[in-house]
Amino acid sequence: MTALSRGARALFLLGAAVFFGLPLLWLLLAPTRTADDLTTGSPLGFGALGNVGDAWSHLMSYNDGEITLWIGNSVIYAAASVVLALLLCVPAGYALAKHDFAGRRALLTLSIVTMILPPAALVLPLYLEMSAVGLTGTVWAVILPLSFYPFGVYLAFLHFQANLPDSLLDAGRVDGASELRLFWSVGLPLARPAIALIAFFGFVRCWTDFFLPFVMLSDDRTFTLQLGLMSLLQSTGAVNNSSGFADLDIHQSEAALAGLVACAPLMIGFVLAQRFLRTGLLAGAEKG
Amino acid sequence: MRTLSPPRPTTVAAAAPVAPRRHRRRGRSTAAVWILVSPYAVFLTVFGLAPAGYALWTSFVHDGSFSGLRNWAAVFDDYRLGEAAGNVTAYLLLWLPVLLLTVLSLAFTLHARPGRAAGALQLVYYLPGAVTGSAAALLWLFMVSPDSSPFGPLLRLLDVRTATDALSGGSLIAVLAVMGVAVHAGGWIVVLYGALTALPKDVLEAAQVDGASAWRTMWHVKLPMVRTYVAFVLISSFASGSQVFVEPTVLSTGAPGQISPTWSVNQLAYVYATQDGDFGKAAALSLAMLAVGLLAAWIVITRTRMYATDTTKAG
Numbered sequence: 001m002t003a004l005s006r007g008a009r010a011l012f013l014l015g016a017a018v019f020f021g022l023p024l025l026w027l028l029l030a031p032t033r034t035a036d037d038l039t040t041g042s043p044l045g046f047g048a049l050g051n052v053g054d055a056w057s058h059l060m061s062y063n064d065g066e067i068t069l070w071i072g073n074s075v076i077y078a079a080a081s082v083v084l085a086l087l088l089c090v091p092a093g094y095a096l097a098k099h100d101f102a103g104r105r106a107l108l109t110l111s112i113v114t115m116i117l118p119p120a121a122l123v124l125p126l127y128l129e130m131s132a133v134g135l136t137g138t139v140w141a142v143i144l145p146l147s148f149y150p151f152g153v154y155l156a157f158l159h160f161q162a163n164l165p166d167s168l169l170d171a172g173r174v175d176g177a178s179e180l181r182l183f184w185s186v187g188l189p190l191a192r193p194a195i196a197l198i199a200f201f202g203f204v205r206c207w208t209d210f211f212l213p214f215v216m217l218s219d220d221r222t223f224t225l226q227l228g229l230m231s232l233l234q235s236t237g238a239v240n241n242s243s244g245f246a247d248l249d250i251h252q253s254e255a256a257l258a259g260l261v262a263c264a265p266l267m268i269g270f271v272l273a274q275r276f277l278r279t280g281l282l283a284g285a286e287k288g
Numbered sequence: 289m290r291t292l293s294p295p296r297p298t299t300v301a302a303a304a305p306v307a308p309r310r311h312r313r314r315g316r317s318t319a320a321v322w323i324l325v326s327p328y329a330v331f332l333t334v335f336g337l338a339p340a341g342y343a344l345w346t347s348f349v350h351d352g353s354f355s356g357l358r359n360w361a362a363v364f365d366d367y368r369l370g371e372a373a374g375n376v377t378a379y380l381l382l383w384l385p386v387l388l389l390t391v392l393s394l395a396f397t398l399h400a401r402p403g404r405a406a407g408a409l410q411l412v413y414y415l416p417g418a419v420t421g422s423a424a425a426l427l428w429l430f431m432v433s434p435d436s437s438p439f440g441p442l443l444r445l446l447d448v449r450t451a452t453d454a455l456s457g458g459s460l461i462a463v464l465a466v467m468g469v470a471v472h473a474g475g476w477i478v479v480l481y482g483a484l485t486a487l488p489k490d491v492l493e494a495a496q497v498d499g500a501s502a503w504r505t506m507w508h509v510k511l512p513m514v515r516t517y518v519a520f521v522l523i524s525s526f527a528s529g530s531q532v533f534v535e536p537t538v539l540s541t542g543a544p545g546q547i548s549p550t551w552s553v554n555q556l557a558y559v560y561a562t563q564d565g566d567f568g569k570a571a572a573l574s575l576a577m578l579a580v581g582l583l584a585a586w587i588v589i590t591r592t593r594m595y596a597t598d599t600t601k602a603g
Contacts, residue, residue: 005502009397016394017412020470022438024415027427038430043438092328099321100597107329108595114336116527116581117343118554121574124567125339125346148335151524153328155479158516161597163486179320193486197479204475208420226421233422252426259423266418267411274407277482 030256031055038252055253059261062232067261069221070228075265077142077213077224078206084147085202086195093156093194094187098169099179108157111150120211127215141216142224146206152198159194160187193277200273204266229258347572359568363560363576372553375461379552380529383465387525390473392518395480396506402485410481414474424534425541432463432539455539455546464535471535472528476521483517484510519592526588527581533558553577 022044030038033047059067096104114122122145130141164187172182213224220231233255350358363369394413398406419427430436432454434443448454454463487510495509511518533554540547550556554577561570589595 009400012397013394013409016390017409020413020416020474023427023431023470024419026430026438027419027423030426039433039436041436043436043440088328088331091324095321095324097597099317101318101321105595107325107332110332110337112523112585112589113578113582114332114340115524116585117340117578118531118557118574120533120554120558120561121343121571121578122336122339124561125342126335128342129334129339144331145335148331150332150336154520158483158520159486161516162483162513163488179317180323183320183324193482197482200478201475204418210421230421255422255426259419259421259426262420262423263418267415270411270414270418274410277485 027256027259031253031260033253035252051253052257055257058254059232059258063220066220067225067228067232067258070223070225071261073222074207074225077139077146078203080139080143081146081206082199082202084143085149085152086198088147089149089152089198090156090188090191090195091183093153093158094160094164094183094191096153096157097160098164098166098187111153114148115150115154123211123215126212130216136216137218137222139222142213145212146209149198149202149205151205152202155198155201156191156194159191159197164190196273196276199276200269203269207262207265207269225262229262233258343571344575346567347575348568350568355568359566359572360576363569363572366556368550368556369553369573371548372550372556376530376532376552378461379464379468379532380526382461383468384525384529386465387469387473387476387529388521390469391476391480391521394473395477395484396510398477398481399484399510400502406481410474410478413477416470417472417474422541425538428467428538429543431467451543452546455543460547464532464539467535467539468529468532472525476525480514480517480521483514487513515592516594519588519594523581523585523588526584530580530584531577 026044029044029046031052032049033041033045034051037045037047092107095101096108126145127136130136130145135141135144168186169182172186177185207224208226209224210226210230213227214230217223217227220228223231347359348354348356398409429451431439432443432448433451434440434448434454437443443454446459448459453459491513492505492509495505500509531554532552536547536551536555540549540551550559553573557570557573557577560566560573
């Protein structure tokens with residue numbers, strides 16, 4: 001690579017980093033600033049750390065720190081759905097990529113259909129389904145529908161299709177390995193990158209989903225963080241649909257801090273998934 | 289019914305001992321395949337197909353009784369649908385090409401030199417997509433207000449003096465498209481970069497030995513190898529773009545009255561369901577959006593042979 005192209009490459013990547021990074025830098029600084037300073041001060045100014053503490057205690061004052069309960073709920077719901085989704089997606093993606101069976105095309109097509117269907121269209125029927133079996137208001141009404149993850153099946157399908165050659169499986173077959181055994185000892189060890197991606201995107205989906213818990217849960221002690229924050233900010237008027245911009249001034253630092261709290265686990269998940277991806281690739285290289 | 293593969297010519301010596309074993313394996317493998325896919329198939333039926341079927345039924349029901357195409361006709365007669373469809377089309381035409389270019393160029397440029405820096409940059413690219421709910425409304429409203437935005441100088445350069453300027457007329461589409469790229473590009477960069485790093489090293493090294501330039505390697509070696517992923521990005525992005533909901537809703541939360549609550553088609557469906565309580569019309573419009581997304585998916589899938597297996601590719 002020549003010095004010029006290396007420079008151009010770095011410039012392009014860093015320019016993009018500024019574009020994608022600036023909004024979050026602003027959000028990171030917002031809780032330190034007062035509402036006045038946000039509108040009149042320098043765009044990336046730093047206020048005082050004390051303001052962050054104040055904003056946090058305001059958030060905590062809502063129903064005796066119910067926010068920590070919501071964080072716990074969200075973690076439990078998301079973890080359960082992600083584990084269940086992985087158990088469903090990885091074997092299915094493997095079979096769809098590596099076996100030609102009756103119904104394969106139907107499964108692939110119907111998965112695309114349910115993936116593309118506007119999610120809101122499914123929420124009411126899902127509610128009726130759950131209330132028919134008496135599960136509304138329970139954690140299962142959130143966990144079970146969210147563990148159906150056609151997007152994850154596609155990630156697994158594409159991964160096995162691109163990275164697991166039939167010759168590798170045939171070699172195992174010659175040795176007399178059963179098909180399930182092949183999945184377990186050839187497919188699964190090669191699935192690490194797909195597992196990391198499905199787990200991460202599945203986690204993001206569960207963590208940020210609003211509609212489904214909104215419809216299924218009614219007791220605020222079972223709320224997810226997203227749902228709880230929405231009810232908190234609405235009841236305190238930080239973001240108000242009807243009066244909008246004017247009211248937004250009142251609790252901006254709290255809204256910004258709440259947003260940061262809500263997206264911190266996604267950052268952690270991202271770093272964990274990347275670490276998992278990297279070690280997986282190293283392990284592959286050692287074997288190869 | 290599936291047809292069995294044609295019998296191999298007996299002149300091929302190796303075929304004789306292989307054929308009967310293959311045949312047995314098919315029988316056993318069918319059971320194994322169903323063990324692998326049936327848990328997912330059950331969830332697909334219960335949490336995907338059944339609710340979708342119910343939505344389809346709802347679209348033919350009005351006031352509790354079957355009413356044929358009445359809901360569908362009412363939706364397509366709604367004057368707001370034409371406007372919304374126009375907005376969404378303009379948005380897609382601007383957003384989708386920019387998104388694809390951003391995702392492809394950043395993923396390939398990152399992959400030219402994998403490592404820790406590439407990992408950190410991906411996190412940065414992903415950040416805007418992680419901000420949701422009220423924080424997103426707050427964030428983006430400030431981003432488009434020239435006086436308080438870190439992008440202020442750029443906005444003033446584009447002759448945007450106030451947030452109202454940014455959210456009216458033609459610049460609204462541009463603002464939404466930029467916001468849409470910022471929110472959606474990062475996730476796809478991660479997927480595509482992951483696909484690139486999983487590629488077999490020997491093929492890429494062979495291309496380098498051949499003396500192919502970085503550009504030629506990307507265009508003729510890497511891109512064809514991840515074409516199914518690109519197809520997947522295209523299918524999903526087209527669907528999510530044609531169902532754009534969050535971006536216009538978020539902006540109108542911060543600045544009500546400036547953006548119509550039925551700016552996009554999906555927002556119109558939401559208004560049907562929540563304000564009018566008309567689930568029949570909401571379901572009909574949702575299914576119409578599904579049909580558009582499926583048409584695009586079908587075109588992409590048939591053109592890229594996305595469903596091919598090793599066996600069908602060869603045959």
